[in-house]
Each structure stands twice: as structure tokens, then as C-alpha cells.
Amino acid sequence: MIDEKLEKEIECIVESNGYILYDIELVKENNIKILRISIFSKNGIGHSDCEKISEIISPLLDVYDPINEEYFLEVSSPGVERILKKPNHFKCFINNKIQVTLEDKTKIIGILKDSNDCGFYLDEKYFTYNEIKKAKSIFEWK
Structure with a gap:
């Protein structure tokens, strides 16, 4: 490729x-x-x-x-609601709402507060990228 x-x-x-x-x-x-x-x-x-x-x-x-x-x-463009796969994707959406699906299929929606090369803060909880199955940005129509 x-x-x-x-x-x-x-x-x-x-x-x-x-x-x-x-x-x-x-x-x-x-x-x-x-x-x-x-x-x-x-x-x-x-x-x-x-x-x-x-x-x-x-x-x-x-x-x-x-x-x-x-x-x-x-x-x-990656679209209005974007799949977040790489650390730089998460960095683009700091202070925005995202949805995370954990490995056990639990879905959590919150504000992405910070991210680094190992993981990110969703509201006040820290997740490593290995803990999640899928993440995407949430766009709210006003």
C-alpha cells in the first residue's frame, strides 16, 4: 500500500x-x-x-x-462524525464530544479533555487506546 x-x-x-x-x-x-x-x-x-x-x-x-x-x-473531508483511530485524531477533537466503545461493548459519551500517544481523558477518566474497541466524534446539530 x-x-x-x-x-x-x-x-x-x-x-x-x-x-x-x-x-x-x-x-x-x-x-x-x-x-x-x-x-x-x-x-x-x-x-x-x-x-x-x-x-x-x-x-x-x-x-x-x-x-x-x-x-x-x-x-x-473525514466527514462530520469521524472515526478516531490514531492519537493525532484524538488531538484534533480535544474539548469536543466523542463516543467510545470499550472492548466489552460498553458505550460511553463524554467530552475529550486531553490526549497523548498512549491514551486520552474522557471527562475525568483516563483510557488507554488498548482499552477501546472504537471511538468516534459526535456532531450535534444546532
């Missing part, structure tokens, strides 16, 4: 344009491979932001050719 060197180059491109690289994943939908690059900004992500990053990254992928078969490049 994407090696560490290419991921760092993509991250540099994204950050030099004022965004945060949220995730890179290779997915298969309807027998079509999609290289999905998710970018994030506290100010939100629009279509023009995605188009701009796609146009900059596309030639880099032509040179590296990270996937041996045909695929489509998709640059997008």
Missing part, C-alpha cells in the same frame, strides 16, 4: 497547504480500488480544498505508483 516515505511526503504537501492529514486508506468499493486521503481543518473542508490537494498529490502518485493496479484517488 502506501509506504512511510510516501505518506510523509503526502503529509508535507497537505500541511504546507494549511491542512492536517487525517488519514490515508486503500478501500475497495464495488470492485473499484480507491486511495482515500482525508484532510482536516478547524475551519472546515470544502470541495475546492479537496480539488487543490488532489491536483498537487496526483503527479506525486504517478511517480511513486504505490498500487500495482488501477485505482482512483479521492481526497475528502
